[in-house]
Amino acid sequence: MPSSQHEVLHRIFRDKPELYARAFKMLNIDFPTPREVAVVDTDLTELKPIERRADTVMMFTSLGGRKHVVISESQSQRDDDKISAWAYYISYAHAKFECPVTLMVICQDVATARWAREPKPIGLAGHPSLVVHPIALGPDIVPAITDTAEACTDAVLAMYSALTHARSPKVGAILKALDVALATIDTDTAKYIAEQTEIGLGDTRARQIWRRLMTMQNYRFKSEFAEMLRDEGRIQGRAEGEAKLVLKALEERGVPVTKSARERILACRDLALLDAWFVRSLKVTAAEEIFDGDV
CATH class of the missing domain: 1.10.100 (Insulin-like, subunit E)
Incomplete structure (x- = not known):
């Protein structure tokens, strides 16, 4: 299991690559239909004493054989120091894999998402040598899935909706819809979603709502998950x-x-x-x- 809220926000893209298609659709970005998706080593360090490690790096190979790297980064707040790191990730991946590279930043608040998606020029004013221009997912882009039928259609997206809107007034309704959706899918996926939601919500009121929902329902995986919560409570x-x-x-x-x-x-x-x-x-x-x- 991931060790932190930060880890979950990008890790679910690695575990559930189909979520990328939903993400690009939300952003109104055309992305080639992949024939193959592979996890790439996130260690982008060269033979230098500076460690550079991205959160998640995925290689997409389209039906036509073309490759595209997507780097996913979780960001909890504005941090201008990350700009140089992101520029390095993009440049290194582009040079190493010799293909287009997209940086996607995942945020849980609108202010951070807006900052993340701003173009970030490096070089002379008005004549930059490099522009870091991420795409960013935040509560202003990811829909709040409060409809039970919609959540049942795509439980993974419903989970991501809950994580992205963890601090939104709508999160209670989103979690209730997700709660119902878990009973309609296979046990392993339901358990995965329940646990990732628990961790990804972090230290928020939403996590308490989720815990109450999980201990009230009679899922097939409930006993193991509820025991985990009881152990944590003890x-x-x-x-x-x-x-x-x-x-x-x-x-x-x-x-x-x-x-x-x-x-x-x-x-x-x-x-x-x-x-x-x-x-x-x-x-x-x-x-x-x-x-x-x-x-």
Whole structure:
């Protein structure tokens, strides 16, 4: 399973290449019908001490044998430092594979998507040597699929709609439509979509909505997925208890606890680290000292 929300947003394109066709259609971009789709190594590093690794790189071979590389990047906020990296990815892939290259940026908010799709010239003003001009998917392009029938027709696209609109007021309706759609598809795909949705929604209210929906329904894969959520809940509950013990120990000893220290302790979910903090809390004279020695 992917380890982060960022990973999911581009990884689903690698796992479900058919989603590219939907993406280009949303963007009103003609793209040759592929005869073959292959994952390309994302390590774009040359023999230099600078690591360059794109999120997802796919090679499309059309029915006529022509090749086209699509680089997919997840972007959570504006970051002008990424422009040079994107220019490198495009130039390197173009030189290595000797074919056209398209950069697609995947965003969960409209402001970032608008920034991403702006042309980014490199060189003299009015006479750039290179223009990085990504296409970008965001909530302003990806439709909010709230209709149950539409979600059942294309559950993968419904999942992507939910992830893209994770912070939209419509996300609850999108998730309910997706919830119904999962019962109409095969078990393996339903499990994949449920898990990727759980991770891709990140730390949002939408994730809580999704978890409630998943524990209420009687899917064939429910027991395994629900058990995963219960295990996560047990770990979270235990961590919260350990964090409160650390704070209690500090307070009982009369050690002042700053707001930042309290927030850091309560946010921690690493049980081993919390145990180490508890031991230190019995000796320190200032709350911040319990963090000394952390890696």
